[in-house]
Amino acid sequence: MTTAVDLPTNIPTPPVKTSLMRRIVRRPIGVVSLGILIVVGIIAVIGPYIAPYDPNKASLQLVLAPPSAAHPLGADSAGRDVLSRLLVATQVSVVAALLALVTALLIGVISGLIAGYFKGWFDSVSAWFTSLVMALPGIVVLLAVRAVVGPSVWIAMFTFGILLAPAYYRLVYAAVTAVRSELYVDAAKVSGLGDGRIISRHILSVVRAPIIIQSAIIAGIAIAIQSGLEFLGLGDTSVPTWGGMLSDGFANIYKEPLLMLWPALAIGITSIALTLLANVMRDALERTVLVRRRRRRAVATATGSIAAVTTSIGAVTGSLDVDAASAPVIRHDDDVRAAARAGDTILQVRDLHVGYGQDDGSTLEVVHGVSLDIRKGEVHGLIGESGSGKTQTAFAVLGLLPRGGHITGGSIDFEGVRLDQASEKDYTAIRGRRIGYIPQEPMSNLDPSFTIGSQLVEPLRKSLGLSKKDATDKALSLLERVGIPNPKRTFAAYPHEVSGGMAQRVLIAGAVSTDPDLIIADEPTTALDVTVQAEVLDLLRDLQAERHMALLLVTHNFGVVADLCDRVSVMQQGLIVETGPVRAIFGHAEHPYTRSLLGAILDEGPARPPLGTLLTKGGAR
Numbered sequence: 001m002t003t004a005v006d007l008p009t010n011i012p013t014p015p016v017k018t019s020l021m022r023r024i025v026r027r028p029i030g031v032v033s034l035g036i037l038i039v040v041g042i043i044a045v046i047g048p049y050i051a052p053y054d055p056n057k058a059s060l061q062l063v064l065a066p067p068s069a070a071h072p073l074g075a076d077s078a079g080r081d082v083l084s085r086l087l088v089a090t091q092v093s094v095v096a097a098l099l100a101l102v103t104a105l106l107i108g109v110i111s112g113l114i115a116g117y118f119k120g121w122f123d124s125v126s127a128w129f130t131s132l133v134m135a136l137p138g139i140v141v142l143l144a145v146r147a148v149v150g151p152s153v154w155i156a157m158f159t160f161g162i163l164l165a166p167a168y169y170r171l172v173y174a175a176v177t178a179v180r181s182e183l184y185v186d187a188a189k190v191s192g193l194g195d196g197r198i199i200s201r202h203i204l205s206v207v208r209a210p211i212i213i214q215s216a217i218i219a220g221i222a223i224a225i226q227s228g229l230e231f232l233g234l235g236d237t238s239v240p241t242w243g244g245m246l247s248d249g250f251a252n253i254y255k256e257p258l259l260m261l262w263p264a265l266a267i268g269i270t271s272i273a274l275t276l277l278a279n280v281m282r283d284a285l286e287r288t289v290l291v292r293r294r295r296r297r298a299v300a301t302a303t304g305s306i307a308a309v310t311t312s313i314g315a316v317t318g319s320l321d322v323d324a325a326s327a328p329v330i331r332h333d334d335d336v337r338a339a340a341r342a343g344d345t346i347l348q349v350r351d352l353h354v355g356y357g358q359d360d361g362s363t364l365e366v367v368h369g370v371s372l373d374i375r376k377g378e379v380h381g382l383i384g385e386s387g388s389g390k391t392q393t394a395f396a397v398l399g400l401l402p403r404g405g406h407i408t409g410g411s412i413d414f415e416g417v418r419l420d421q422a423s424e425k426d427y428t429a430i431r432g433r434r435i436g437y438i439p440q441e442p443m444s445n446l447d448p449s450f451t452i453g454s455q456l457v458e459p460l461r462k463s464l465g466l467s468k469k470d471a472t473d474k475a476l477s478l479l480e481r482v483g484i485p486n487p488k489r490t491f492a493a494y495p496h497e498v499s500g501g502m503a504q505r506v507l508i509a510g511a512v513s514t515d516p517d518l519i520i521a522d523e524p525t526t527a528l529d530v531t532v533q534a535e536v537l538d539l540l541r542d543l544q545a546e547r548h549m550a551l552l553l554v555t556h557n558f559g560v561v562a563d564l565c566d567r568v569s570v571m572q573q574g575l576i577v578e579t580g581p582v583r584a585i586f587g588h589a590e591h592p593y594t595r596s597l598l599g600a601i602l603d604e605g606p607a608r609p610p611l612g613t614l615l616t617k618g619g620a621r
């Protein structure tokens with residue numbers, strides 16, 4: 001028996017660990033930062049053993065002694081060998097930072113997993129506790145702890161770890177909340193997997209990437225804070241640390257300026273290396289996450305509700321499959337409504353072929369020669385059964401084909417710009433500015449680590465060159481325009497704090513924020529519940545009319561097409577089989593596939609029997 005949970009494993013999983021390391025070392029910054037951190041790590045382990053002197057041994061003869069052969073880095077204000085202190089301090093500082101990191105990781109990740117997955121009372125309590133910890137001024141807490149338990153670098157860092165835990169908690173909570181409603185998690189549950197197994201197999205794999213990146217950043221922060229506390233003289237003076245050495249150097253800056261240099265270099269280089277490594281890891285992991293999202297979409301497609309409709313269509317159209325590739329496209333002439341809306345063509349796709357490279361060197365073609373014209377200001381529906389190539393066509397236009405996918409033939413012309421030949425740089429001038437995109441899954445398209453406001457403001461500043469204040473004002477008015485009840489609160493909220501419908505409104509606000517000429521919406525309501533779907537579609541229609549944008553609406557729902565679109569193109573097996581004004585196609589669908597698609601959805605069928613009849617038939621339950 002094939003269980004539902006087998007699905008994700010059937011699709012080849014990229015070996016995340018090895019490929020992450022390979023991707024990091026492929027980039028010079030990755031190699032350098034990793035190299036520096038490895039050296040720091042080695043010194044932290046062997047430092048105390050290779051230190052030439054006792055780091056705490058003072059000598060009056062050596063007070064502020066300059067570098068010499070016996071003491072290569074000189075001696076400090078108490079006549080202690082600086083090199084020995086630096087080597088031992090590396091161990092103390094690194095272990096202290098790790099203590100804070102591990103404390104934050106354990107508390108934040110475990111509580112985030114439990115709260116996000118099981119919800120219930122633990123969710124309420126941990127959310128309350130997180131808010132409380134975040135409201136506490138960290139430095140005051142650290143000073144209070146020091147006053148109570150005395151100067152101890154370990155207790156200070158343990159406390160700091162607790163203060164940092166909410167950063168992990170929120171990250172993990174948001175990721176788990178999004179993932180636990182994925183179809184494959186439900187499928188795993190249905191097939192009998194226990195919660196522990198689901199968390200370790202499905203959930204942890206999703207949150208692993210952000211946790212790794214966050215850890216590199218938090219390690220850098222922990223080193224900086226710990227050094228800061230020691231620098232302020234709040235640490236344990238009997239233990240050599242980078243911050244303590246910096247403090248000593250600062251006190252003697254006029255007498256022996258070099259004393260400050262060594263700990264400052266150690267702190268600076270380590271922190272910079274951690275930050276750069278986090279950046280490189282983010283770049284590397286983002287690609288892995290993208291691949292995983294595509295995979296999830298494939299799984300969702302295989303198990304989604306549309307499957308029921310397409311199965312019935314497949315049954316009707318089974319005999320058409322062979323002819324589909326060779327049949328000419330049926331074109332309908334414009335009717336009054338379509339002609340009234342028609343402007344010049346804004347997007348012209350000609351004979352588009354999209355393929356995926358296979359391991360054996362061959363190419364698997366998934367779009368077989370699509371031609372499509374989108375006119376200025378029109379709403380154009382792209383409809384077809386699951387797997388017919390709608391998304392691949394849309395992604396080809398957006399230059400967002402998943403890894404391995406490429407345009408193998410044809411052309412895409414967007415107002416004179418050949419997108420099929422455009423570089424990533426060319427695309428940055430177009431995508432998100434002149435072509436907007438509204439995705440299928442709103443939640444997974446918002447970064448859980450940033451507030452909604454910052455995710456709207458940043459693109460506005462970048463693409464429109466607005467000041468922070470102007471961008472904030474514009475974002476707030478956009479949120480209001482898309483029907484968010486309390487724009488200010490949503491602006492300051494994190495994605496996990498809003499509903500799916502609100503998240504989709506936020507993404508719609510983002511997509512229209514730059515007043516694009518064309519918006520591509522890929523099944524924008526599929527992930528939403530039915531009442532919200534209607535509202536979001538109304539909003540899309542209003543915004544499109546108000547801003548005269550062209551809208552390419554990818555959908556599997558003829559009802560949506562009838563409601564919103566001026567023209568529609570019907571896709572089957574990577575080809576467009578019929579295209580024309582919506583009314584013409586609804587009135588006289590000519591292609592058998594279009595007719596069967598309409599028939600499957602508009603089929604009146606027998607009326608549902610009254611509830612009483614059902615109960616009588618089924619007997620008392």
Ligand SMILES: Nc1ncnc2c1ncn2[C@@H]1O[C@H](COP(=O)(O)OP(=O)(O)OP(=O)(O)O)[C@@H](O)[C@H]1O
Binds near residue numbers: 301384385389392556
């Ligand atoms: N990364 C990939 N590698 C190989 N084939 C792929 C990949 N992504 C999609 N395909 C294939 O391309 C074909 C078209 O997929 P596409 O996602 O465009 O379908 P769709 O019409 O948008 O369906 P849905 O409505 O379910 O999203 C499918 O047969 C699919 O298996």
